[in-house]
Amino acid sequence: MARINLEKIKHSYSSAAEGVQEYALKEINAVWKDGGSYALLGPSGCGKTTLLNIISGLLAPSEGKILFDDKDVTHMSTSDRNIAQVFQFPVVYDTMTVFDNLAFPLRNRGFSEAEILPRVNEIAKMLELEDSLKKRAARLTADGKQKISLGRGLVRKDVSAIMFDEPLTVIDPHLKWKLRSKLKELHQRLGITMIYVTHDQTEALTFAEQVVVMHDGLVVQTGTPVELFEHPKHTFVGHFIGSPGMNILPAENVNGEIGFAGNSIKIASVKAPKNIEGKLEIGVRPEFIRFDNDNDPNSIPVEITKVSDLGRFRIVEVKHEKQLIKLISPEQDIIPSESPRIIFDADKTRLYADSWVVN
Ligand code: ATP
Numbered sequence: 553m554a555r556i557n558l559e560k561i562k563h564s565y566s567s568a569a570e571g572v573q574e575y576a577l578k579e580i581n582a583v584w585k586d587g588g589s590y591a592l593l594g595p596s597g598c599g600k601t602t603l604l605n606i607i608s609g610l611l612a613p614s615e616g617k618i619l620f621d622d623k624d625v626t627h628m629s630t631s632d633r634n635i636a637q638v639f640q641f642p643v644v645y646d647t648m649t650v651f652d653n654l655a656f657p658l659r660n661r662g663f664s665e666a667e668i669l670p671r672v673n674e675i676a677k678m679l680e681l682e683d684s685l686k687k688r689a690a691r692l693t694a695d696g697k698q699k700i701s702l703g704r705g706l707v708r709k710d711v712s713a714i715m716f717d718e719p720l721t722v723i724d725p726h727l728k729w730k731l732r733s734k735l736k737e738l739h740q741r742l743g744i745t746m747i748y749v750t751h752d753q754t755e756a757l758t759f760a761e762q763v764v765v766m767h768d769g770l771v772v773q774t775g776t777p778v779e780l781f782e783h784p785k786h787t788f789v790g791h792f793i794g795s796p797g798m799n800i801l802p803a804e805n806v807n808g809e810i811g812f813a814g815n816s817i818k819i820a821s822v823k824a825p826k827n828i829e830g831k832l833e834i835g836v837r838p839e840f841i842r843f844d845n846d847n848d849p850n851s852i853p854v855e856i857t858k859v860s861d862l863g864r865f866r867i868v869e870v871k872h873e874k875q876l877i878k879l880i881s882p883e884q885d886i887i888p889s890e891s892p893r894i895i896f897d898a899d900k901t902r903l904y905a906d907s908w909v910v911n
Contacts, residue, residue, distance in 0.1 A: 553586050553743070553745050554620035554621050555583065557583050557584075557618070557619040558580050558581060558582045558583075558584075558617075559619065560579055560581060560617070561579070562577055562578060562580075562613060563576050563577040563611070563613045575769055576769055577602055577603060578769040578770050579616075580616070581771075582771060584762075586621075588746075588761055589746045589759065589761045590748065591748045591755070591759055591760035591762075592747065592749045592750070592766060593752075593753060593756040593792075594767055594792075596751060598769065600749045600766055601717065601749065603766070604749050606618065607635075607713075608630050608635045620633065620713075633712060634710065634712045635715060636704075636706070636711045636713075637705065638701050638715070638716045638717070638719045640717055640718045640722070642698045645689060646688065647689075648688070648689055649685065649686055649688055650676070650681055650684045650686070650688075650689055651672055651686065653689050653703075653704060654681075654700065654703045654707055655672050656704065657704055658708060661708070672685075675703045675707050678734070679699045679702060679706075679734065680699075681699055681703065694722050695724055695727050695731075698719065698720075698722055698723055702719065702735070706738060706744075709742075709744075712745065714745070714747070715746075716748040717749045718749055718751070719748075732758050732759055733758070735748075735759055736758065757777040757780075763775065763780055765786075765789050765792065765793070767786070772788055773786055784902065786904075787800050787833060787835060787907045794838075798838075799835070799838065799877050799878060800833050800835050801813075801835075801877070802832075803817070803834045803903065808826040810903060812872075812875075813873050813875060817834055817850070817901065818901070819834070819898060819901045819902065819903050822910055828905050831905065831907075832905055833903075833907070834896075834901060835901070835903075836901045838879045840896065841880075841894050841895070841897070842879065842881070842895060842897075843886075843892055843895075844894060848893075848895050851893035851895045853891065853893050854893065856869070856870050856892055857869045857871050857876070863883070865882050866880070866881045867879075867880060868881050877894070
């Protein structure tokens with residue numbers, strides 16, 4: 553197992569990279585602790601696979617260094633880095649039994665059969681494959697085959713890290729949840745550094761201790777699921793995490809008072825905003841907006857345009873002037889039928905300048 557340091561990693565697929573837009577990775581700096589579980593989360597094209605391939609050694613970065621503990625591995629091969637990988641689609645030998653598939657990475661490294669037997673049995677038990685060990689892999693369903701792939705990634709104790717690249721893509725939706733929880737449990741039991749790439753926030757948030765949010769070739773925030781929800785450092789994180797995501801509203805700074813469409817907005821985390829420059833935006837999650845029942849002077853008049861009832865809560869879409877705002881209204885709250893007004897929770901409302909949070 554290893555601590556992974558990424559130092560000023562940049563990557564361009566074109567050799568004559570001119571200007572920052574040419575870079576698939578613009579500059580990544582990170583320290584991922586030994587034994588931690590990390591998810592690289594971001595939309596298609598943000599650079600997740602490029603970063604994963606650089607860490608595993610399938611790709612050499614155009615600039616920067618990768619250290620495993622204090623050893624520079626930037627130009628080492630995947631096998632010398634001692635990385636196990638699990639890909640989107642199962643990598644199994646159909647003609648071999650499940651047991652032999654799981655034993656393969658150990659036999660390849662010269663482990664004795666006496667060492668292999670208990671380890672394969674242990675991993676098979678964790679993945680609930682113990683009844684299939686004697687079957688040929690070809691006889692398993694796609695889910696079963698992907699479990700074998702997971703098992704082959706997990707079976708070696710001596711790896712620096714295990715990398716998962718969207719490993720649940722081919723898994724049936726109802727089994728996804730089960731396997732995700734299983735992976736989390738396996739991480740806790742085995743304590744191996746795990747890096748999991750996905751564009752699915754539920755997968756990232758349920759699996760990882762630390763979620764690394766990527767956007768346009770950059771890591772915009774690394775944090776626990778709660779940190780990403782409550783303190784998004786970048787508007788992209790606010791919008792991408794959450795369902796629905798954070799409302800991002802145009803803001804103005806009038807002599808140190810933050811306003812939205814002429815309404816004064818209280819933001820507890822920003823004390824003296826006189827000198828703030830750049831494009832200003834207010835971020836507030838739908839969970840932290842409510843209808844005003846007390847004629848609060850800071851409330852904003854709105855028009856209700858849509859109510860979606862999801863059982864325990866409703867997602868209400870309202871408009872102030874032309875701006876659409878979403879709020880989550882708990883089942884027991886009354887949605888006003890006349891002259892509705894909304895109010896933002898000042899403690900949970902954030903100010904952003906050029907997309908980055910102002911503290
Ligand atoms: P996805 O989830 O779709 O796999 P991703 O977040 O993993 O996306 P990457 O595959 O790392 O993103 O791609 C990052 C950028 O680099 C994209 O603009 C992509 O088009 C570009 N890219 C990726 N691979 C290559 C390649 N082999 N040659 C040229 N450009 C590439």
